[in-house]
């Protein structure tokens with residue numbers, strides 16, 4: 001069993017969780033890495049040894065929190081998921097609306113499908129789950145939301161760092177072009193970019209590469225805490241963000257526990273908190289618990 005100081009020092013050497021403060025910089029010492037929490041007593045009084053170590057080395061602690069969301073988080077905002085009983089795949093076939101083949105053969109059908117999704121998104125409002133996630137941001141915490149969703153509800157709730165794995169329905173680009181432009185209304189056949197290429201929604205079709213995957217994996221790898229809300233974790237490569245994370249504590253909010261054996265195996269030795277509730281109830285609870293870990297350290301460090 002390593003001593004407390006050894007543990008803090010080894011985490012520092014990894015150089016992924018902590019920053020170094022300078023004497024007199026006035027930097028607060030607010031947050032404690034969750035792996036160190038057991039070394040502080042339950043009543044949140046500071047453990048002398050760890051506190052002295054932190055003070056001696058002028059360390060301030062930053063917690064990296066990654067939130068991974070799927071269609072379930074937006075369901076209570078009125079946006080249907082794909083796979084649930086009343087999901088969109090009950091009404092549409094993936095191969096008709098969400099593949100490059102469909103786009104090449106019948107672009108009008110694909111445009112109709114996504115024009116309807118965009119109208120739904122514009123009519124929807126962020127819910128209590130999106131709001132709670134935005135409230136995670138604060139001093140001593142770096143928060144990145146990695147979402148599979150193509151809606152903009154995280155941004156509208158106030159999250160400042162949102163990485164969309166599968167695109168953003170309020171943007172469009174000319175086929176084969178990376179330059180994104182705002183998409184004010186429906187896209188029609190004949191709407192073209194400056195090179196006369198048909199505009200398509202900024203959505204990653206099944207079978208296409210996921211351009212933000214590398215940065216998502218890097219972020220997940222560096223995470224201290226991960227919160228997963230409303231995803232079956234069945235869509236790859238996106239689900240590998242959760243599979244590959246090095247976060248030592250995970251929270252999952254979903255009425256159904258994601259039935260992904262590979263991920264369960266990987267998580268076997270992690271501390272996983274499962275909250276089997278709808279997103280609007282479960283996410284504020286998870287956020288409170290996550291902030292509780294941080295808040296305990298904050299009080300301990302002062």
Ligand SMILES: NC(=O)c1ccc[n+]([C@@H]2O[C@H](COP(=O)([O-])OP(=O)(O)OC[C@H]3O[C@@H](n4cnc5c(N)ncnc54)[C@H](O)[C@@H]3O)[C@@H](O)[C@H]2O)c1
Pocket residue numbers: 069070071072073074075076079080081082083084087148149150151166229230231232233234235253254255256258277278279280
């Ligand atoms: N809002 C959107 O942008 C949107 C909507 C539909 C589908 N999609 C796309 O669908 C793909 C499918 O992946 P997915 O795994 O995210 O969705 P999914 O449809 O496969 O799974 C939805 C998950 O949400 C859970 N869920 C249902 N109601 C919930 C609630 N009220 N609160 C919390 N969880 C709830 C379900 O149990 C399930 O695990 C994604 O790649 C995404 O691009 C996006």
